[in-house]
Amino acid sequence: DAGVTQSPTHLIKTRGQHVTLRCSPISGHKSVSWYQQVLGQGPQFIFQYYEKEERGRGNFPDRFSARQFPNYSSELNVNALLLGDSALYLCASSFGVMVLGYMNTEAFFGQGTRLTVV
């Protein structure tokens, strides 16, 4: 079975440009979350989507946006890139549902997209 796949793996952009990162969840997973991990820090939550609806948003500016498609894949868009946006962007997927009263909580992560803004 394929795991969570993210593309591209590495990306170099110039300040002010726009970037789109992509994520394909594990088959059957309906919840996708995006995290930003700055070097030397833990991941910070950006967005969560479940059944194609936004279910949560972290403390990030409006330059960050995302969406989830009918096949549950997701895109993260960042406009007007700043040097401080340089980071590893992680996507995580999970079932996100209650099964027989038990919350399936395990989130599976992709290998991330390393974004460098110069």
Add this chain to the structure above:
Amino acid sequence: AQTVTQSQPEMSVQEAETVTLSCTYDTSENNYYLFWYKQPPSRQMILVIRQEAYKQQNATENRFSVNFQKAAKSFSLKISDSQLGDTAMYFCAFMKPRSGNTPLVFGKGTRLSVIA
């Protein structure tokens, strides 16, 4: 808002020895989940172990076990018989469950080096 604190930025351990990584958290919730994730140089976050707050028994997964102290809001990870492949960043994380899940709140991580 929930916060997770890992007070040990770096640790090292000799191969085959035991090491304990510390984690404390702050929440007003009664029902939640705690996790330890491992991030090797390959960058992919891998779930090591999970603990449900309503369970008093500490979780174990082979060489990995936790010491969950709910009243103290403490959640430490013990790695027994350390192996070179355990070298990685380790992150403690908190989640409040609801339908559709909720985001993970991570600590800043502990860099563990296993020395031969």
